[in-house]
Amino acid sequence: MRGAGQDGRTAVRTLFERPALGVGERVVRQDGDLKVKGEFAFSSDLWMEGMLWGVTVRSSHPHARITSIETGAALALASVHAVLTHEDVPGRKTYGIKRADQPVLASDRVRYQGEPVALVVADSPEAARRGARKVEVSYEPLDPVVDPELALMPDAPRVHDQGNVTASLHIRRGDVVAAAGAADVIVEGEYEIGMQDQAFLGPESGLAVPTPDGGVELYVATQNLYFDLDQMCESLALTRDQIRMTVAGVGGAFGGREDLSVQIHACMLALHTGRPVKMVYSREESFYGHVHRHPGRLRYEHGATRDGRLVYVRARLLLDGGPYTSSSPSVCLNAGSTAVGPYRCDDIDVESIVAFTNNPPCGAMRGFGAVQACFAHEAQMDRLAAALDLDPIELRRRNAVEVGSAVATGQQLEAPVPVRELLERLERLPPPAAAGGDGDLLLLPGGTSNTTHGEGVRRGVGYAVGFKNVGFSAGFDDYSTARVRVSAVHDQPLVEVHTSAAEVGQGGIVIHAQIARTELGVADVMVLPADTDVGDSGSTSASRQSWLTGGAVQAACIAVREELIRRAAGRLGEPEDEMRLVEGRVETASGLGIELVELVAADPAVAVREYRPRRTEPLGPDGQGHAHMAFSFAAHRAVVDVDVELGLARVVELVAVLDVGTMLNPLAVEGQIEGGTAQGLGLALMEEVKVNGGIVANPSFTDYLVPTILDVPRIDSEILELAQPDSPYGLNGMAEAPSISSTPAIVAALRAATGRPLTRVPVQPTDIVAAGAAIHDLGAA
């Protein structure tokens, strides 16, 4: 289901009548055939003659002093080629995207369970694992700091010498104290979000190959080659020309590949042994080997007038960042920026804090700060609606931001701001199908467990709206680079598009080819593997790649087109401005022309272009400023059936309503909506990395539950295409927004069905059953 565009929609500017498989079409993936045949090379599939296998020795303690590392017994094994420790790190001993505070290999102290301590390289994975078990690390355990609230106490043990505040932001606008006096109704709430894992299916992996000049080539699953490259140069003490990187097939990312995993380690082993070295994490290791979504405790106070106008919001968002910085400062900024939701409110006081602890490190995950904030602000809006006896959609409509409204950070929103429209569409959705599931057990909570035939099952409907900033923020000099080349191959024009943008499954490569077809009118487009032979295209994160790298590809294509026209004009002796590129040919209005292949036969036309979006700036005093380049908005309606006696819930319907700007590829857009919505369902109902005393209790897909095809209903979407004013083709970054509002919509539906407060996600059966304690008494927790 897909709604038509409406006012403000601009048609995609096209140069040609209907470029086949150009911008706007449902183009399928060019790597799809390889993927369905099992022939696509993921990073974990790489193989090279003579390659060795590396494994990581990891800390068994969440917080400890290392008193000794004995490598002799491991080295004594015949098949083990080397064991490396912190002493072997050639350059900077630490790394990090924002601050280099994470050890490449721990030296005197470990700060989380699973922290890398040593590396073993051997002939086979099994031999390497055997070697790893022989590395003897002696620890002197220290008390782990496991509660972010206690971590902030003045006398708390310090995770780092400078204290336990990773990042903080205090946003103040207006005067909440004065405004509170004008509130007829005040609602307060405290909300908790568990630690979610990206759970991409392709394990962290890479293949490092030493090169004759003392450098190294790395094929790796990553989201950002140049973030990696710069950190690798520092720690490997190599220059940028000595490291060549290629994105190997990436099995999903969702933020979890923005920090380094095997990169420096595999290269150290390859440089040390002079042999190709492959590293592949097991699923358990993957849980230790990448950052997770920050768990949070969020306290809110909303005041409103009797007629449902927000008068003030006070909030404190405390996020647990684990022991290293990773991208916590940005998560902190986004959480604060979106803390109030897409609602107008002049008097606000929002504190967003990330604390260091000895829990697993947290960083980037799809939605990135806005997910945590949205769960809380939407629960608050529902509470407020209940207190005012107003319809929840109506309350939101009365407060919805519009063009010119300020978000929490004071930035005024520019068109399009579709919140009212999203709400209206939510309201107009057809009512959900009748409860009862046609007697099919699978459609009832509990499914084939045969726990109910409908008795004790209640239905609930819930709504939520969310928003998030698009792109990198707060003055980061963000840009992307693309190289486009047109040549003649077998007497046909061929376009090659080369960027360093990581394809992680989202379909960027499809869109780049579509843009090239639209701008150059050439059917054959090849998107080259992403590597560091071309300039920086930045990160596949923050919903930025279609906009930024799409913009760079478009700019490079336009430059190539101009070059082709110059060439044709020169050859034909016609003025440039009277010539245009039509399918396969450059010609004048009167039809005098020259074939494209002829123009490039001897000398391919090449252009490299950088694209920079509009600038942002760091927040000023009181957390105010123009920190974000754009915003995207999404809403969901969820319908749930809940067995209130057993606490089992089933989401029976999920509809996403959102604005995505102009769609470059509806198939890819729908895929992002459906996938993001399902991840939000996981956070609502089942996904949590459980951590007890700093120890991860469920590092496997047996115990960490990822939604299956039985847990996720068919996801429908209504898509608005309100063109962004200054993006390529009017597109907007959209890949994160669907993962933001689905969680609160589902929990709102659960509340409606059960009448329970449900202030923590994931919601457990014990939170739903009326007498939670009774379940424990039966020993069936």
Added chain:
Amino acid sequence: MRLKCTVNGEAQEVDGVWEGESLLYVLRERMALPGSKNACEQGECGSCSVYLNGNLVCSCLVAAGQAEGADITTVEGLAREDGLHPIQRAFVEAGAVQCGFCTPGFVVATHDLLRRNADPSEMEIREALAGNLCRCTGYTKIVDAVRLAAERLELERRQA
């Protein structure tokens, strides 16, 4: 130890197999057939799905020794001489492939479903594929792909 079996119609013989190895490891690392994937190696994700003597199994849960003398079909063995199997084509066209790491497992599991049930309902599809995890798609387009594949196979049968 030595392992002999038939994979995708070809006789295979590999030496030096260690007792603890899984069939998945043997396929991927010893037979150069990395199409079967290794997302969990614990029987939870289905990315390693293959046919073992005609039965759909998670190859990560099959000890190499259990495959002695067996007839194995992997995702690499499903494509037809003249191109993709209709199931494979349907996955590409329906947008059921994003990162594609789950795809080989879904393709094999769908193949198994459709040979048992040529016209599955949506719930039958969901039940049959409940052992396969996908993190990218939210499954909606996977269900569409299976329906599309079923229709095309039915058409093929009628035309045959």
